[in-house]
Amino acid sequence: MIAICIGHSRSGDSGAVSVGHVTEHTFNTDIGQILESLLEDLPIEVITRYEGNGYTAAQKWLGASLKAKGATLALELHFNSADTPKAQGFEYLHHEDSHRGAALAAAMLAAHRGRFAGNVSRGVSPIAPGGRGFQFLKETPCPAVICEPFFGSNPDEWALYNSEAGRQALAESYAAGIRSFLSL
Numbered sequence: 001m002i003a004i005c006i007g008h009s010r011s012g013d014s015g016a017v018s019v020g021h022v023t024e025h026t027f028n029t030d031i032g033q034i035l036e037s038l039l040e041d042l043p044i045e046v047i048t049r050y051e052g053n054g055y056t057a058a059q060k061w062l063g064a065s066l067k068a069k070g071a072t073l074a075l076e077l078h079f080n081s082a083d084t085p086k087a088q089g090f091e092y093l094h095h096e097d098s099h100r101g102a103a104l105a106a107a108m109l110a111a112h113r114g115r116f117a118g119n120v121s122r123g124v125s126p127i128a129p130g131g132r133g134f135q136f137l138k139e140t141p142c143p144a145v146i147c148e149p150f151f152g153s154n155p156d157e158w159a160l161y162n163s164e165a166g167r168q169a170l171a172e173s174y175a176a177g178i179r180s181f182l183s184l
Contacts, residue, residue, distance in 0.1 A: 002044045002178060003066050003074040004032045005136070007146070010050045010058040016081035018152030020162055027152070027162070028077035034171035039178065045069065056135055063139030073104060073181065074144040075174065076136050079161075081153040088154050089120035093146040095137035096126035104143045108177035112149060115173040119150070119157070143181075147174065 008015030008025045015024030025048075032046040047065075052058035066074055080087065092108045094101035105124040113121055127134050133146040149170055150157040160166045 001069050001071050002039065002042055003069070003071045003140075003142075004035055004044060004046045005050075005062060005074055005076040006032055006046065006048045007076045007078040009048055010052060010055070013055075016079065016152055018079070018081075018158050018162070019085070019155050020152075020158050022152075022162065024077075024079055024152070027079065031077055031167060031171050031174070034167060035174050038171055038175040042178075042182075059135035059139045062136070063141060067141040071140075071142045073142050073178065074140045075108070075178075076133065076144070076146045077174075078133075078146060078148050079150055079152045080148045082151055083153075085154055087151045088157055089122040089151070090116065090149045091122035091125055093125045093127050093131075093133055093137070093148065095134075095144065096128045098137070098143060100143035101137065101145060102126065104177075104181045105145045107181040108145055108147060108174065111173045111177035111180060112170075114176070115169045116149075116160075119160075122148075149173075 006028045036046050050058035050062050052061040090112050092105040094105040137144050150161045
């Protein structure tokens with residue numbers, strides 16, 4: 001089962017807010033639905049709510065849930081935000097000790113670059129204990145990647161990715177990355 005985990009899915013957490021006043025959770029729930037339709041031939045589950053009080057408890061719940069369901073890979077969907085509207089680019093994060101997570105991140109990055117060639121690549125980043133998103137990467141029992149496809153605080157990137165065509169292309173890049181990693 002392929003797990004598409006919508007970041008900031010625990011109660012009271014909706015993530016960053018874009019310059020268009022849309023939260024990460026709302027934006028990525030839509031992306032998850034598009035992605036689900038693109039991968040309808042594969043076993044996939046979009047997870048939009050995490051149980052648990054606080055980040056660590058929610059990630060432990062998610063990890064146990066994915067293990068019980070036999071997840072073969074997991075993506076957690078996000079977007080970046082910064083204090084400056086000039087921050088830009090896409091990046092894919094994986095656990096520093098996961099070779100398969102690094103391979104999944106590389107496949108996701110290559111697919112993203114293929115559809116958004118004019119955007120800045122921030123690369124693939126290994127995450128160590130204490131790093132952002134580490135608990136998701138640590139608790140997930142399969143290759144896992146945190147997807148940071150753009151900066152919601154950047155007006156130009158927001159306009160591109162929030163358009164109907166941009167949302168579709170982003171979901172298509174995720175689907176292509178997954179298929180590449182699975183060699184489909």
